[in-house]
Amino acid sequence: MQDNVIEVNHLSKKFGENTILKDINGTVKSGQVICVIGPSGAGKSTFLRCLNLLEKPTSGEVKFDGTDLTHVDGKQLLDLRERMGMVFQSFNLFPNMTVLRNLMLAPIRVKQMSEAEAKKTAIHLLARVGLQDKADAYPSSLSGGQQQRVAIARALAMNPEVMLFDEPTSALDPEMVGEVLEVMKELAKEGMTMVVVTHEMGFAKSVANQVWFMADGYILEKSTPDEMFENPQNDRAKDFIGKIIEAK
Amino acid sequence: MEKKVKAIIQVIIMFVTLLTVGAIASQASAADNSLQKVKQRGELIMVTSPDYPPYEFQVNKGGKSRIVGMDIDVAKKVAKDLGVKLVIKSMNFDSLLVAIQTGKADMAIGGINPTNERRQSVDFSDIYYSGGQSFLINAKDVNKFKSVKNLRGAKIGAQTGTLQYGLAKKRIPGATVKGMDKSTDLVLALKTNKIDALGIEKPSAEAYVKNDPTLKMIPSGYHLNKNDVGAAIAFKKGSNSLVNAVNKSIVQIKKQHLTDKYLASAGKYMKVNTVNTSMFHYWTYFAKGVEYTILISLVATFFGVLIGVILALMRFSKQKLFRGLAISYTEFIRGTPLMVQVMFVYFGIGVVINIPALISGMIAVSLNSGAYVAEIIRGGINSVEKGQTEAAESLGLTKGDMMRYVILPQAFKNIWPALGNEFISLIKESSIVSIIGVTDLIYQLNIVRADTYRGVMPIFVAMVLYFLMTFLLTRLLNYYEGKMKHAG
Ligand SMILES: Nc1ncnc2c1ncn2[C@@H]1O[C@H](COP(=O)(O)OP(=O)(O)O)[C@@H](O)[C@H]1O
Numbered sequence: 173m174q175d176n177v178i179e180v181n182h183l184s185k186k187f188g189e190n191t192i193l194k195d196i197n198g199t200v201k202s203g204q205v206i207c208v209i210g211p212s213g214a215g216k217s218t219f220l221r222c223l224n225l226l227e228k229p230t231s232g233e234v235k236f237d238g239t240d241l242t243h244v245d246g247k248q249l250l251d252l253r254e255r256m257g258m259v260f261q262s263f264n265l266f267p268n269m270t271v272l273r274n275l276m277l278a279p280i281r282v283k284q285m286s287e288a289e290a291k292k293t294a295i296h297l298l299a300r301v302g303l304q305d306k307a308d309a310y311p312s313s314l315s316g317g318q319q320q321r322v323a324i325a326r327a328l329a330m331n332p333e334v335m336l337f338d339e340p341t342s343a344l345d346p347e348m349v350g351e352v353l354e355v356m357k358e359l360a361k362e363g364m365t366m367v368v369v370t371h372e373m374g375f376a377k378s379v380a381n382q383v384w385f386m387a388d389g390y391i392l393e394k395s396t397p398d399e400m401f402e403n404p405q406n407d408r409a410k411d412f413i414g415k416i417i418e419a420k
Numbered sequence: 421m422e423k424k425v426k427a428i429i430q431v432i433i434m435f436v437t438l439l440t441v442g443a444i445a446s447q448a449s450a451a452d453n454s455l456q457k458v459k460q461r462g463e464l465i466m467v468t469s470p471d472y473p474p475y476e477f478q479v480n481k482g483g484k485s486r487i488v489g490m491d492i493d494v495a496k497k498v499a500k501d502l503g504v505k506l507v508i509k510s511m512n513f514d515s516l517l518v519a520i521q522t523g524k525a526d527m528a529i530g531g532i533n534p535t536n537e538r539r540q541s542v543d544f545s546d547i548y549y550s551g552g553q554s555f556l557i558n559a560k561d562v563n564k565f566k567s568v569k570n571l572r573g574a575k576i577g578a579q580t581g582t583l584q585y586g587l588a589k590k591r592i593p594g595a596t597v598k599g600m601d602k603s604t605d606l607v608l609a610l611k612t613n614k615i616d617a618l619g620i621e622k623p624s625a626e627a628y629v630k631n632d633p634t635l636k637m638i639p640s641g642y643h644l645n646k647n648d649v650g651a652a653i654a655f656k657k658g659s660n661s662l663v664n665a666v667n668k669s670i671v672q673i674k675k676q677h678l679t680d681k682y683l684a685s686a687g688k689y690m691k692v693n694t695v696n697t698s699m700f701h702y703w704t705y706f707a708k709g710v711e712y713t714i715l716i717s718l719v720a721t722f723f724g725v726l727i728g729v730i731l732a733l734m735r736f737s738k739q740k741l742f743r744g745l746a747i748s749y750t751e752f753i754r755g756t757p758l759m760v761q762v763m764f765v766y767f768g769i770g771v772v773i774n775i776p777a778l779i780s781g782m783i784a785v786s787l788n789s790g791a792y793v794a795e796i797i798r799g800g801i802n803s804v805e806k807g808q809t810e811a812a813e814s815l816g817l818t819k820g821d822m823m824r825y826v827i828l829p830q831a832f833k834n835i836w837p838a839l840g841n842e843f844i845s846l847i848k849e850s851s852i853v854s855i856i857g858v859t860d861l862i863y864q865l866n867i868v869r870a871d872t873y874r875g876v877m878p879i880f881v882a883m884v885l886y887f888l889m890t891f892l893l894t895r896l897l898n899y900y901e902g903k904m905k906h907a908g
């Protein structure tokens with residue numbers, strides 16, 4: 173594998189007349205954890221979605237493992253996409269199937285894994301996120317924190333090389349945030365390459381290699397967590413971090 | 421752009437429709453091999469509407485039903501003289517002439533008067549029977565309407581498009597003429613005082629009077645040329661060879677006064693029918709009707725959903741052509757009545773490939789239902805949260821797998837009640853297939869009404885049966901809806 177797992181060059185994205193992402197550059201190395209912060213509407217979700225091409229960039233390139241994703245489609249895109257897992261703010265579990273089936277669907281349909289093997293992997297992953305007893309439950313019967321842990325396990329079931337997280341804890345009741353961050357920290361420690369949009373400073377400080385600050389479609393500052401939270405250079409970043417510390 | 425594609429496709433649909441109609445029209449001018457065709461086939465196919473005793477009606481003997489009557493005996497004689505087997509198809513009276521024009525049958529028989537209007541579209545044999553005209557009135561009015569003269573300014577009923585209708589209009593001064601499709605409906609209108617008198621052929625009037633003491637008949641007093649009015653057999657235009665052959669039999673029928681014999685035997689059959697006019701006696705008719713109604717609804721539901729899913733998926737396709745096709749199809753189907761679609765599939769497409777009535781009915785109702793189901797499913801797909809698509813895509817699922825495993829199951833759960841409504845309305849709306857002779861509940865209802873001379877009771881029975889079907893289906897759907905809710 174290349175050392176630079178993800179490489180973004182001059183990425184821009186327009187929705188109609190509105191330019192949402194403007195000349196974004198950055199690299200994510202194997203095993204790194206990058207946290208992305210910034211005010212609402214900055215373009216963080218759009219950026220993340222451009223990384224696995226849920227959103228098609230208007231210009232620039234997004235290289236994954238050396239291949240420019242902006243120029244592939246069809247089967248090749250699906251192949252590359254399955255190597256990146258994604259976890260959403262609103263969990264997005266499939267409500268029409270059990271937890272176990274949520275985890276087994278993609279391995280069977282995409283990776284052509286056998287039913288038995290997929291089940292084995294799924295049960296193993298559920299144990300890893302502490303939910304082995306919920307295998308036969310439907311998502312609607314789980315708490316938010318449990319649902320998000322299942323969602324993480326579902327993404328992991330595809331054995332991805334990179335995990336993308338879009339505000340995974342911001343839809344959760346405060347008492348459930350911890351259990352989800354715990355699972356994510358474990359992942360980071362095991363060496364998973366991760367790009368995480370989050371405002372959880374504790375998490376960022378303990379596992380992130382870099383924090384990127386976004387506003388108005390630009391990445392305005394990239395620093396280590398300590399620098400970013402203790403001594404941000406950019407004025408907008410200073411202002412924003414002042415506000416989140418105040419809110420705590 | 422979408423609009424342009426749509427417009428183009430709609431023009432194409434119109435074009436194809438016109439071509440088909442053109443093909444039907446041009447058939448008429450083909451060379452005459454009508455007699456040869458019948459002889460080669462060894463079968464003479466006739467079409468009739470068996471709800472007009474004593475001309476043609478169904479007889480219910482030992483649980484088995486058979487089409488009998490004077491016209492049937494005439495047709496049997498014709499077939500025997502030609503040396504071929506007689507095949508009887510039944511259909512609504514309105515559809516008889518279309519059926520021979522489109523080649524569904526070689527001839528139509530059913531007390532048809534060869535009016536000038538009809539002569540424009542079909543050929544006729546010589547008149548084989550001229551029963552004369554009369555009026556049915558209520559027995560309580562015998563003193564009021566002693567003769568035709570008293571009918572001036574009265575409300576007179578007649579079958580739409582028949583000789584009786586035209587005569588009443590022209591010859592009874594000041595009369596209001598009310599047209600209906602079925603003689604059974606007209607008799608009911610008379611008995612419930614919606615009309616004062618009913619213009620009808622004498623043999624039919626006699627049959628009614630014999631079977632219903634509340635009815636009386638008076639002579640029409642029309643002076644008509646026996647060679648102009650009466651019943652004749654209809655053929656597709658340009659069937660001279662067949663018409664000539666049939667006319668030879670008719671000459672014999674007239675010479676030997678065979679129709680008197682035929683009428684007598686029809687009278688015997690009618691007695692069999694009216695010995696027991698309780699609805700229980702006719703339960704096999706209703707049971708068969710219910711069976712066909714359920715069969716058609718089930719098949720149409722299955723294929724309707726299949727077509728609906730395909731159309732809905734086409735609406736979400738990246739291809740403009742697919743989207744345009746799906747939109748045009750839906751608009752076209754929703755913009756035309758089901759009755760016209762049923763007739764188009766049977767008679768229109770039937771010119772190219774001969775599809776039996778039952779299958780035609782199923783096809784038409786399925787195609788129709790598909791358009792409505794497509795709209796319901798489209799709504800269902802739109803109602804599934806966007807996050808579901810994103811999650812499926814991020815896992816690398818193909819679009820097809822995403823639809824199959826994630827989106828459609830959720831969509832169906834959301835639209836279950838709407839789909840249920842569609843199935844229930846199918847049971848009711850499929851009744852339109854009776855016009856092409858599919859023996860569904862409505863068709864059987866008309867047969868029972870014609871056979872028993874009881875106007876209202878069969879309607880009531882059919883109503884109860886329809887209600888039972890929809891009621892049970894509603895319960896069943898509710899049960900499954902509850903079960904689905906349970907499953908998360
Ligand atoms: N599909 C879309 N179409 C049009 N505008 C969009 C779309 N998705 C996001 N946007 C706009 O892009 C901007 C950035 O959105 P987003 O990336 O969700 O920001 P963030 O995640 O930082 O809050 C917002 O102004 C939003 O309205």
Ligand SMILES: [Mg+2]
Binds near residue numbers: 216338339
């Ligand atoms: Mg966001």
